[in-house]
Amino acid sequence: MLIGNLDAMTVFARVVEERSFSGAARKLGMSKSAVSKHVTKLEDNLGIRLLNRTTRRLSLTDAGSTFYQHCARVVEEIETAEHALTDLRGTPRGTLRISAPLTFGQMYLPALVTEFMEQYPGLHVDIHLADHMVDLVAEGVDMAIRITRLKDSSLIARKLADFSSHIVAAPSYLQEHGEPKTPQDLTQHKTLSYTNLPSPNIWDFNGPDGQVSVRVDPVLSCNNGEFTSTAAIRGLGIAREPEFIVAQALLDGRLVSILKDFNADSGGGIYAVYPERRHLPTKVRVFIDFLVEKFRGGLCSFHQQTCAEVAQGKGPIRSS
Structure with missing residues (x-):
């Protein structure tokens, strides 16, 4: 039964991640009615309601939340398989979903992401800025930048810079x-x-x-x-x-x-973190490598470089 539902599972995952049928329809290049039919068919086949629908918002049922966590992993594996040949060529594609702290993201990510996307114009980047810890797996986020003392977790981390x-x-x-x-x-x-x-x-x-x-x-x-x-x-x-x-x-x-x-007290470091996966998507690996290179001289060096670029009219930076 699940093999026949793979398309519907992909649609359902996008509805959850976009928080709407219309948002999922835009991402998938489908009509809103087609998206709704896929989700309804999936619920009928499973025999359980996955989403609570009102005129204003969608919310996951308990069953829907559980199913989405498994569904997201299945969809990810499908995408990984579809992009295998592209990955072998080292060209990232698809949507890269990033979570970052609010102020850090506002100050540094515009310059970083702009330069990165100039190198990979076929990539779409979706950024979520928030100071609370985002559940990467549950919310379908590929990677996060975190400024913290790193604790044991199921996430894999790569240090970008010291935090003072x-x-x-x-x-x-x-x-x-x-x-x-x-x-x-x-x-x-x-x-x-x-x-x-x-x-x-x-x-x-x-x-x-x-x-x-x-x-x-x-x-x-x-x-x-x-x-x-x-x-x-x-x-x-x-x-x-x-x-x-x-x-x-x-x-x-x-x-x-x-x-x-x-x-x-330093408070820890600045890290790129991502869920533990057997095969790290090329889009995540390449972006983390890019960040490591950019912060190689430390945060202060990167800040001074960014300020110099702003002075040359290459982009905005917020400061206190």
């Missing part, structure tokens, strides 16, 4: 309130906290006498690092920010790095 943090403040804030000399001095200052960390109000340092942890009492908390860095630039307080967000502000003097003798 800076304790930063605006010159105007330091002129008015003075500069803290030790991590403990932060308890007497206004601080800004990024809340997407496991312990946002515990700031860790590696000083001359070993590791030091300080509990701060922030005057502002936010789940977006670009927001807190902008508040720091405006003189609201002291922030702990990742290098990729504050690099430009440090270069042009809008922010100053402080407590340099107490290196802020």
Whole structure:
């Protein structure tokens, strides 16, 4: 029965990934009615409802969610088989689905993806930016960029760059309130906290006498690092920010790095991660290789290169 349903399974997977019949129809080059008929036939053959349909939205039933996870793997294997000869030639094709953190993606991915797609014009790239951890398998994502301490998981990871943090403040804030000399001095200052960390109000340092942890009492908390860095630039307080967000502000003097003798805890690295698969699709392998090469000199080197390209009019970059 399932062999006869392979076309319907492909259609069903696209409906789930596009979250609509019309979106799946556009991706597949089919009519919306044909997509609906494929899904209805699949449900009839299986004898169970896979999707809840309303006039405004679609949602998976419990059975549909379970079936989709298996269905997506089957469809992936079919696509891998269909593209085998193309893969042997090393030419990526199809749709590359990427997940990345919001601010990092806004700042760096436009330049990276544009250059990559110029090399492979036949490839379609679908990018999802979000600060929460996306389930790559359940949501049909090929790979993700994650900035974290890597934990054991079913995902395969390749490191792109080290991830460092800076304790930063605006010159105007330091002129008015003075500069803290030790991590403990932060308890007497206004601080800004990024809340997407496991312990946002515990700031860790590696000083001359070993590791030091300080509990701060922030005057502002936010789940977006670009927001807190902008508040720091405006003189609201002291922030702990990742290098990729504050690099430009440090270069042009809008922010100053402080407590340099107490290196802020790095927080891990920047990784490309993807689901464990027997055969990594060429589109994923080639893009990860591209990222590794681009970040070979480290994040700071890549940032400076990107800024130089922006100065030459090659593309936008957002900064704090």
